[in-house]
Amino acid sequence: MxxxxxxxxxxxxxxxxxxxxxxxxxxxxxxxxxxxxxxxxxxxxVDAREATPRPxxxxxxxxxxxxxxxxxxxxxxxxxxxxxxxxxxxxxxxxxxxxxxxxxxxxxxxxxxxxxxxxxxxxxxxxxxxxxxxxxxxxxxxxxxxxxxxxxxxxxxxxxxxxxxxxxxxxxxxxxxxxxxxxxxxxxxxxxxxxxxxxxxxxxxxxxxxxxxxxxPRTQTLLASIDREGPDLFDRILEMERASERVILEGEHWTAFVPFAARWPLEVHLLPHRHVADLAETTDAERDELAPLYLRLLRGVDALYDSPTPYIAAWHQAPVRHGRESARLHLQLTSPRRAADKLKFLAGSEAAMGAWIGDIPPEASAARLREAVASVPEVLS
CATH class of the missing domain: 3.30.428.10 (HIT-like)
Structure with a gap:
């Protein structure tokens, strides 16, 4: 064998x-x-460890x-x-x-x-x-x-x-x-x-x-929103955000911005300019641009404070079988850090009821992030 x-x-x-x-x-x-x-x-x-049963x-x-x-x-x-x-x-x-x-x-x-x-x-x-x-x-x-x-x-x-x-x-x-x-x-x-x-x-x-x-559950809510708002929802979101003061970084294929109704003290969304359902559908050119743009965004986030910022970087992809023609691949980068020495804890309204209260206006957050990203050199290697 x-x-x-x-x-x-x-x-x-x-x-x-x-x-x-x-x-x-x-x-x-x-x-x-x-x-x-x-x-x-x-x-x-070769893995020389003794094989043990998996849970x-x-x-x-x-x-x-x-x-x-x-x-x-x-x-x-x-x-x-x-x-x-x-x-x-x-x-x-x-x-x-x-x-x-x-x-x-x-x-x-x-x-x-x-x-x-x-x-x-x-x-x-x-x-x-x-x-x-x-x-x-x-x-x-x-x-x-x-x-x-x-x-x-x-x-x-x-x-x-x-x-x-x-x-x-x-x-x-x-x-x-x-x-x-x-x-x-x-x-x-x-x-x-x-x-x-x-x-x-x-x-x-x-x-x-x-x-x-x-x-x-998060994607089910998204699909319900698309059904309510229309299949071109992501096109309209991108058009609105690119015309706003909330843009952080923009390339030929991708735009990063603080969303209009950001929940977290630090929240950035990164969208491709054309409709793709998941990362497997991106082209070489889109992946080539994503690498330095995403690195610069993350390094800008770390330039906000003297110590690294905790975050969740979540790549939202369309389901395998449903909604692929309208649910667009996008990154949602979120952090609970609301100051150098303060975190936002989900309590009461957010954790129990899902009713969010923003601590920082999205436009103010975007201004700080743009300044931080501008301080980071372009990623050449």
Whole structure:
């Protein structure tokens, strides 16, 4: 029988990024994405750890008051919490650190060991979108992946080089396409949590990708808004925002702005100028521009204060099967930081009732962000 860890043939993607799929000892997928100017050789080490059983796929419970599905994934309680650098589970393996990644790498993507969804996949049959009754449960099928931006112990997307950022974007697009094709997956969500104030448990520069077995509540609300406002909603939003004083950065293919009704003290949306449903639909030219523009935006956010700003960078993508002709790919970057030493906590009105109160006028936030971004040099390398 062939070893399941035998590497598959490499594949050259956009921008000269090379994809090298393989497997970990327990059968989980691991994919290396090599920079076009990589100094790494083609060989990758084999995961020499003893194969251990993966946790059983979690179960979802339906909240009958809202219709939301809640995945109860108890195995996540065992995940690493702020380990020292010498025990970083996302660093390349060493004799004293049996981490998740056997070799040196540029960018690496692997299946989460203790996922919120999966590893079991669905049978391809669509679930009832509006079931009725109390005590309803479903299996939490799907996939959760970790995206390592760098082998370094500390950093974030914004600390990467232009070339490395482009490699990560290529990996996001490639994984969006692959995960969207899995049976039972209804929506794919790449994101980065940055900072302990957000709840990050690893300092290593990384993000995640969730492949959900349902359309998320936030996206269901978006689709309802599109039904109400019209299928050209994103075109009209972009036209309004580009004519406003809330624009932060603008390129040939992308515009970043503070939205008209921003909820968070720091909130920026980044939209492509043409309609694309997800990252897999973007062109090489759009990805090429996104890398330096997104880096400059993140570095501008960090230029606001003397210390790095915590944030959630959420790539909202259209569902796999519904609304793709009108729900546009976009980034929503949000931070609870409302001053150098103050955070916005969701309490009372926001947390309990979903009724938001903005602390900072969006125009004032945009002015500060424009000034901060202007202080950051263009990203040339």
């Amino acid at each position: 062939a070893d399941s860890r035998t590497p598959e043939p490499p594949q050259t993607l956009g921008a000269g990024v090379v994809k090298r799929p393989t497997r970990l000892a327990d059968g989980r997928e691991l994919i290396y994405y090599d920079d076009p100017d990589t100094t790494l050789g083609p060989e990758r080490g 059983a796929t979690a179960t979802m419970r339906r909240d009958v008051l809202t219709g939301d599905w809640i995945s109860v994934a108890a195995a996540r309680q065992n995940r690493a919490f702020l380990p020292p650098a010498e025990l970083d589970p996302l660093a390349p393996q060493t004799p004293t650190n049996p981490s998740e990644i056997p070799s040196r790498y540029d960018v690496a993507v692997f299946e989460n060991k203790s996922p919120s969804f999966g590893p079991e996949l669905g049978d391809g049959a669509a679930a009832d979108p509006a079931p009725r009754g109390l005590g309803l449960t479903r299996t939490s099928v799907g996939r959760c992946e970790v995206v390592c931006f760098s082998p370094e112990h500390e950093g974030s997307f914004g600390t990467q080089s232009r070339t490395r950022a482009r490699t990560v974007i290529e990996a996001w697009a490639d994984r969006t396409a692959a995960l969207s094709a899995l049976p039972g997956v209804e929506q794919v969500f790449p994101f980065e949590n940055r900072g302990e104030a957000i709840g990050v448990t690893l300092a290593h520069p990384h993000g995640q990708i969730y492949a959900y077995p349902y359309v998320t």
